[in-house]
Amino acid sequence: MxxxxxxxxxxxxxxxxxxxxxxxxxxxxxxxxxxxxxxxxxxxxxDTIVTTDPDQARAFCAEQPGGAVYKPLWNSPYTDGDGQPVQAWVAEVSPDEITDAVAACPHPFQARLxxxxxxxxxxxxxxxxxxxxxxxxxxxxxxxxxxxxxxxxxxxxxxxxxxxxxxxxxxxxxxxxxxxxxxxxxxxxxxxxxxxxxxxxxxxxxxxxxxxxxxxxxxxxx
Structure with a gap:
């Protein structure tokens, strides 16, 4: 059905x-x-933060002694220009990589273990x-x-x-x-x-x- x-x-x-x-x-x-x-x-x-504030995200990542990672909040079905599925992997992130685009929607950042x-x-x-x-x-x-x-x-x-x-x-x-x-x-x-x-x-x-x-x-x- x-x-x-x-x-x-x-x-x-x-x-x-x-x-x-x-x-x-x-x-x-x-x-x-x-x-x-x-x-x-x-x-x-x-330790985890979910935020739309770029400064808050940078501060959190800078405070993690072992570094921080970024992961998607939701497994959205994205595809590229050819219609192939695109996956956002969990990845290490440094404070200087975080841009103001974080303000567009909630983003989770987590302490790297x-x-x-x-x-x-x-x-x-x-x-x-x-x-x-x-x-x-x-x-x-x-x-x-x-x-x-x-x-x-x-x-x-x-x-x-x-x-x-x-x-x-x-x-x-x-x-x-x-x-x-x-x-x-x-x-x-x-x-x-x-x-x-x-x-x-x-x-x-x-x-x-x-x-x-x-x-x-x-x-x-x-």
């Missing part, structure tokens, strides 16, 4: 078990709300599947052919925080990104409530697929 018919059909199934409900996905996509929820859930979160590696944690209900990601890039999504993936255990504290976070947004599924520092601390970066997972090695992919199928089969009590 297209357009209005599809919208009506989605709204007309209040008792269905979604993984996740489209409205829950939409609510959980807002990056500032994610950071607030992560802090309330007990996650460590890098001296991370040892990244973690993508896929949560399906109470089942958690975590993979350590080693990449030469600040943003590991940029050149995925250079990644190495290794299954990793989830600390008890992170398990508790994941459960609280999902409960906050009433999510069944979440793809969490963490930066892990030398002290073993998992720092919350973001959670995609509709995130991809099939790029993992087959054992992890198979386990996640089975967990999603179980959720759809068993319903909300799963």
């Amino acid at each position: 297209d357009g209005q018919d599809a919208e009506f059909a989605r709204a007309a199934m209040p008792g269905a078990h979604y993984v996740n409900h489209p409205w829950r996905i939409r609510a959980a996509e807002h990056k500032p709300a994610q950071l607030d929820a992560a802090l309330a859930a007990g996650f460590a979160v890098p 001296a991370k040892d590696f990244d973690v993508r944690l896929t949560a399906v209900g109470t089942e958690l599947f975590a993979v350590r990601i080693d990449s030469p890039d600040l943003d590991w999504r940029r050149r995925q052919h250079l990644l190495t993936h290794t299954p990793i255990d989830v600390p008890t504290s992170a398990r508790r925080s994941v459960a609280r976070y999902l409960e906050h947004f009433r999510l069944v599924y979440g793809a969490f990104d963490f930066a892990v520092t030398a002290d073993g601390r998992w720092h919350f970066l973001e959670c995609n409530s509709n995130g991809q997972w099939a790029f993992f090695p087959p054992p992890a992919t198979d386990a996640i697929a089975t967990a999603i199928a179980d959720q759809l089969q068993k319903g909300p009590a799963a």
Whole structure:
């Protein structure tokens, strides 16, 4: 179905078990709300500012001892002149690179962490599947052919925080990104409530697929 018919059909199934409900996905996509929820859930979160003030942005970046990064506030579907998709990667930024164009719309800036590696944690209900990601890039999504993936255990504290976070947004599924520092601390970066997972090695992919199928089969009590 297209357009209005599809919208009506989605709204007309209040008792269905979604993984996740489209409205829950939409609510959980807002990056500032994610950071607030992560802090309330007990996650460590890098110092962050969202601003339209260029001077405030420059001052924040100058104050970060390990440097700062810029990341998009929203994953907008931009394309270039040839119609090819364009992605804004997370990138290091210095105060002198920040122009007055920041005033056009809200921009997030975040303290850069001296991370040892990244973690993508896929949560399906109470089942958690975590993979350590080693990449030469600040943003590991940029050149995925250079990644190495290794299954990793989830600390008890992170398990508790994941459960609280999902409960906050009433999510069944979440793809969490963490930066892990030398002290073993998992720092919350973001959670995609509709995130991809099939790029993992087959054992992890198979386990996640089975967990999603179980959720759809068993319903909300799963």
